[in-house]
Amino acid sequence: MSAQAEEYVTEDGRKIGGVMMEMKNITLRFGGVVAIKDISFDIREGEIRAIIGPNGAGKSSMLNVISGFYNPQEGDVIFRGKKRPQMRPYKVAQQGIARTFQNIALFEGMSVLDNVMTGRLTHMKTGMFGQAMWWGKAQDEEVYNREKVEEIIDFLEIQAIRKTPVGRLPYGLKKRVELARALAAEPKLLLLDEPMAGMNVEEKEDMSRFILDVNDEFGTTIALIEHDMGVVMDLSDRVVVMDYGKKIGDGTPDEVRSNQEVIDAYLGVAHD
Amino acid sequence: MLYREAGDFKTTYVEDGQTFPIKFDRIAYYILLAVAFGVVPFIINDYWANAVLVPFLIYAVAAIGLNILVGYAGQVSLGTGGFMAVGAYACYKLMTSFPEVSILIHVVLAGVITAAVGVLFGLPSLRIKGFYLAVATLAAQFFLVWLFNKVPWFYNYSASGQISAPERTVFGIEVTGANTDAWAKYLVCLIFVTACAWLARNLTRGTTGRTWMAIRDMDIAAEIIGVNPLKAKLTAFAVSSFFVGIAGALFFAVYLGSVEVGEVFGINKSFLVLFMIIIGGLGSIFGSFAGAAFMVLMPVLLKNILVGGLGWPTDIAAHFELVIVGGLIVVFLILEPHGLAQLWRVAKEKLRLWPFPH
Numbered sequence: 001m002s003a004q005a006e007e008y009v010t011e012d013g014r015k016i017g018g019v020m021m022e023m024k025n026i027t028l029r030f031g032g033v034v035a036i037k038d039i040s041f042d043i044r045e046g047e048i049r050a051i052i053g054p055n056g057a058g059k060s061s062m063l064n065v066i067s068g069f070y071n072p073q074e075g076d077v078i079f080r081g082k083k084r085p086q087m088r089p090y091k092v093a094q095q096g097i098a099r100t101f102q103n104i105a106l107f108e109g110m111s112v113l114d115n116v117m118t119g120r121l122t123h124m125k126t127g128m129f130g131q132a133m134w135w136g137k138a139q140d141e142e143v144y145n146r147e148k149v150e151e152i153i154d155f156l157e158i159q160a161i162r163k164t165p166v167g168r169l170p171y172g173l174k175k176r177v178e179l180a181r182a183l184a185a186e187p188k189l190l191l192l193d194e195p196m197a198g199m200n201v202e203e204k205e206d207m208s209r210f211i212l213d214v215n216d217e218f219g220t221t222i223a224l225i226e227h228d229m230g231v232v233m234d235l236s237d238r239v240v241v242m243d244y245g246k247k248i249g250d251g252t253p254d255e256v257r258s259n260q261e262v263i264d265a266y267l268g269v270a271h272d
Numbered sequence: 273m274l275y276r277e278a279g280d281f282k283t284t285y286v287e288d289g290q291t292f293p294i295k296f297d298r299i300a301y302y303i304l305l306a307v308a309f310g311v312v313p314f315i316i317n318d319y320w321a322n323a324v325l326v327p328f329l330i331y332a333v334a335a336i337g338l339n340i341l342v343g344y345a346g347q348v349s350l351g352t353g354g355f356m357a358v359g360a361y362a363c364y365k366l367m368t369s370f371p372e373v374s375i376l377i378h379v380v381l382a383g384v385i386t387a388a389v390g391v392l393f394g395l396p397s398l399r400i401k402g403f404y405l406a407v408a409t410l411a412a413q414f415f416l417v418w419l420f421n422k423v424p425w426f427y428n429y430s431a432s433g434q435i436s437a438p439e440r441t442v443f444g445i446e447v448t449g450a451n452t453d454a455w456a457k458y459l460v461c462l463i464f465v466t467a468c469a470w471l472a473r474n475l476t477r478g479t480t481g482r483t484w485m486a487i488r489d490m491d492i493a494a495e496i497i498g499v500n501p502l503k504a505k506l507t508a509f510a511v512s513s514f515f516v517g518i519a520g521a522l523f524f525a526v527y528l529g530s531v532e533v534g535e536v537f538g539i540n541k542s543f544l545v546l547f548m549i550i551i552g553g554l555g556s557i558f559g560s561f562a563g564a565a566f567m568v569l570m571p572v573l574l575k576n577i578l579v580g581g582l583g584w585p586t587d588i589a590a591h592f593e594l595v596i597v598g599g600l601i602v603v604f605l606i607l608e609p610h611g612l613a614q615l616w617r618v619a620k621e622k623l624r625l626w627p628f629p630h
Contacts (some may be wrong), residue, residue, distance in 0.1 A: 067496060093498035105493035107486050109555065122498040124479045128507060134474040139286065144477060156584040185497065272383050 004250045006262055017045030018246060019187060020221055026075035033062040035071070037245040038078070043189065050232045053242035054265060059225045060102060062242070063191050064257055066223065067099045068092030090266070098187035101195045102225075108167040112177050114167055116152060119184030120145045147182055155217075156180050156210060172203040173238050175188045176210070183214060190214070192224040197230060204228065208235060232259065275623045284576070285417045291473055293300050294624075300566035308462055313455040322527075328568040329461035330522045335548045335560035337515030343554035344476055345508035346488025347397050351409035353541035354416035355513050357533050358386045359520025361426050364435045364601040367525065368428055369450075375447060375525065379464065382521035383514040389416075390513020397505045413542055420533040436530035448525045457526050464522060468515050473557050475511060485555070514543075547597065551604050553613025562612040570597070 007017050021043040028036040043049045051059045059247045064070045065077065068089040077084045079095065098119070107115050123145060130138040149203050153159055161169060166177060175195060182190055195211065198205045198251045210232055214220050226232045232239060233253040241249035241256055243265040256262055275296050292298040300493055316325065327596040334356060341349050362382035369373065393412040397405050420426050427435045439449030446452050447460050475481055483504045486494035495501055524531045531537070544567060552563020571593050578589035622629070 038462050069492075069496065088500075090498050090500050091494045092575075093496060096457075099496060101493065105490050107489035107493070109489050110482070110485050114482055114485070116481045118494075118499075119497055121479065121483065127478070128475065128480050128511075131478040132471045132475050134478070138478065142289065143285045146289070181497065 001217060014046060014216060016047045016237065017246075017251045018148055019043070020045045022078040023062075023066070024076040024078060026062070026065060026072045026077070028058075028065060028070055028072045034245055037067070038075075039242070039245075040075075041240050041245045041247065041250055043221060043223055044238075046221055047214070048211070048235055049221075050236035050239045051223065052227070052229075052232055053248075056244075058245040059242055059243040060193055063099065063223070064227060065191050066189075067097055067191055093185065095226060096130065096185075096188035098176075098182040098185040098189075099191035100193060100195060101183050102197060104171075104174045104178055106166045106178055106181070109165065111163050111165055112169070112180075113149070113153075113162045115177055116149045116180045116184045117145065120149060122185055122207065123148075137189055137215060148186075152180050152183050155213070156183070172199055172206075174209065175199070175203075179207075179210060179214075183206060183218075183220075186218075187220060189221045189223065192222060192226075194225050194227065196226055196228055198227040204231060247267035274627075275620070278311065291477070304599055305466070309459075310547055313459050314385040315363060316454050316458050318454045321458050323572055326457050326461050326527050326570060328564055329458070329465045330519050330527055331487070331545065331548060331564040331568055332465050332561050333468050333517050333522065334469055334519035334545045335552065336557060337493045337512045337517075337519060337544050339549045339552075339554065339556070339560045340472060340476070340484070340515065341508050343510035343549055343556065344481060344488065345512075347394070347505060348402060348406040349409040349512070349544045350406050350539070350546065351393060352413040352516055352545045353519060353537040353539060354413040355386050355516040356515075356523060357416055357420055357537035358389045358521030359383060359517030360524035360531055360537065361435065361533075362386060362517065363521035363525050363615070364428075364437070365426065367438055367440060371440075374442060376442060376460075379518055379521045379525070383518040384448055386520065387510040387514040389504050390509045390516070394506055394509030394513075395511065398502055400603070410539075413539055417533055417537060425505030432532075434530050434532050435524065437603065440525075448529070450529060452526075460526055461522055464518060468518065469561075472511075472515065476557065480507065480511075488555075504538025509562040547601055548613075550601060551611055553616075554609075556611070556613035558612030558616065559611050562616065566612065567597075 002270050007015065009015055016030070019042045022040075023042070026036055026039050027034070029144050030101070046182060049072075051062060062071060065072050068087055068091065071086045079097075084092075086102055107118065110118070124141060125140045128139050130136070136151075153162060156179060158173065161173060166174065168235060169177065177194075179195065192211070196207050199207065211224070212235065215222055224236070236253060237250060239253055239256045240247060241259070241262045248265055249259040249262040275294065279419045279613075280293075280295050282293070292301055302502065307370035312325070332622060334352060338352050342345050359382045362385040363378050366373070366378040366381055370417045392411065396408040400408060421433065427433055430436075437448040439451070441447065443462070445456050447456050476484070483494070483499045484507075486497070486499050487501060489507075491501060520537065522565070523536070528536065548567045549560060550563070551566055552561070553559025574596065575586075575589060579586055580591060584592075593610050604611060
């Protein structure tokens with residue numbers, strides 16, 4: 001695509017800015033297995049960027065590289081114009097990157113409220129002694145963050161289960177709580193690993209609505225992995241297609257749909 | 273009928289986040305505090321203080337400490353006895369080196385010293401988890417007891433190798449030593465228990481508690497959302513050891529008066545406190561109290577029934593007690609892994625709807 005550094009406005013009126021995150025020639029190996037091979041792509045401010053591909057293509061590994069969970073052997077991760085050194089995941093979180101997991105990774109022993117409050121950790125400043133006394137600043141901070149969290153809870157329509165332990169919730173709601181926890185951090189970049197896996201049509205519709213609303217209302221940049229092609233093509237501004245650790249397509253949904261290599265990867269092709 | 277939350281509206285987040293959201297609970301709690309501070313000291317006698325109340329209070333502090341580490345942060349520890357010994361010896365050294373400073377300050381400082389030692393022995397937790405960590409803390413237990421036996425400096429070169437608490441007063445009232453009144457011992461312990469429980473509750477309901485629980489429930493996800501695992505685990509070890517150290521200092525200075533380290537702070541003590549929090553309920557301050565009460569009261573009760581009531585020989589009764597405790601732990605692990613605290617929660621939930629549960 002030639003529209004690299006310039007801003008533009010999408011058909012539905014959302015503003016897409018310059019490049020927020022750039023992955024440059026990323027290669028990730030586990031011993032002899034090459035999970036990601038020399039992949040470059042970028043994520044632009046305000047867009048919804050999808051990563052698709054068949055099973056084992058390296059999509060989740062890519063997300064793990066972005067969230068700092070894996071460190072690639074080769075290549076650079078450039079976030080907001082600066083090359084990111086190797087850093088622990090919690091440092092990445094402090095930079096404003098939040099994520100959800102393919103297999104829900106909530107804190108089962110805690111209530112929904114506590115789970116979402118944990119998402120605001122990067123905004124908590126008072127020290128432990130202040131908290132132990134529970135007066136003044138510590139309490140103010142707790143209340144301030146609680147208000148923020150309640151906004152998210154309202155937004156995702158989970159008011160009724162606020163105080164329920166997460167372990168008791170059904171699958172669809174857990175996915176929503178996980179999204180709430182990621183949103184509570186007020187991330188600049190939100191990574192969603194298969195947000196709609198295992199959901200029925202209605203739940204998928206709900207989740208799609210939430211993703212679009214998040215992008216629209218908070219202006220959050222979103223990178224998501226999803227297998228449901230209908231959802232991906234409808235939601236995303238641009239799509240990266242991966243297969244066997246390589247990038248085989250990159251562009252708008254329409255471009256990707258008509259890409260012969262992508263069709264081959266998905267439909268299979270006779271080898272001769 | 274009285275136990276209702278209906279009509280008790282919360283209009284601020286502070287009210288919503290309080291420890292006892294139901295009015296009845298709040299009133300009961302204040303009455304309990306008033307009785308504990310205002311009535312019990314006047315009617316307490318030596319038997320009740322030494323056999324029941326003082327050990328209960330001290331073990332409650334130790335159980336709160338261990339519960340923070342095991343129940344909230346999910347780091348299994350078998351070193352409680354060793355850390356209590358650190359508290360006891362730190363208190364002893366402080367008492368004998370700075371006799372003019374108040375014993376209350378010494379006890380707190382003993383907690384601080386134990387916290388530092390706890391952090392040191394907590395370092396392995398950054399690399400190892402679960403069962404293996406338990407073994408590492410077991411090493412701490414044996415090492416610390418060995419150290420206090422081996423190095424005479426810790427027991428001021430006394431011939432017996434024991435440490436004995438010198439007589440110290442607070443506001444002119446003796447709180448350590450042989451001539452201490454029952455009520456004074458009780459009151460000192462009660463003050464520390466109340467303060468410790470309050471601090472622990474504040475820590476566990478706020479940001480710190482949430483980071484601990486996040487590490488316990490899923491450490492990978494915790495790190496992804498911004499928890500620094502190093503800080504979370506080491507603060508858990510520090511806070512936990514702080515409380516355990518205070519318990520050890522009180523156990524030595526106020527309760528026993530003189531201590532032989534291998535006997536009092538051996539591995540049995542570690543297991544006893546661990547059993548308390550398992551029976552009482554992991555991850556619950558109330559559970560720490562319930563477990564401590566259970567483990568202190570049950571032997572007294574059994575002794576009264578078996579020896580006093582049925583006339584059994586003391587040794588058989590003592591063995592029988594071990595059988596019952598062991599059996600109960602198995603029963604609790606199978607039937608109610610969340611302990612007495614969970615039973616209490618369920619009972620309260622039922623009571624809230626009583627008498628029309630549908």
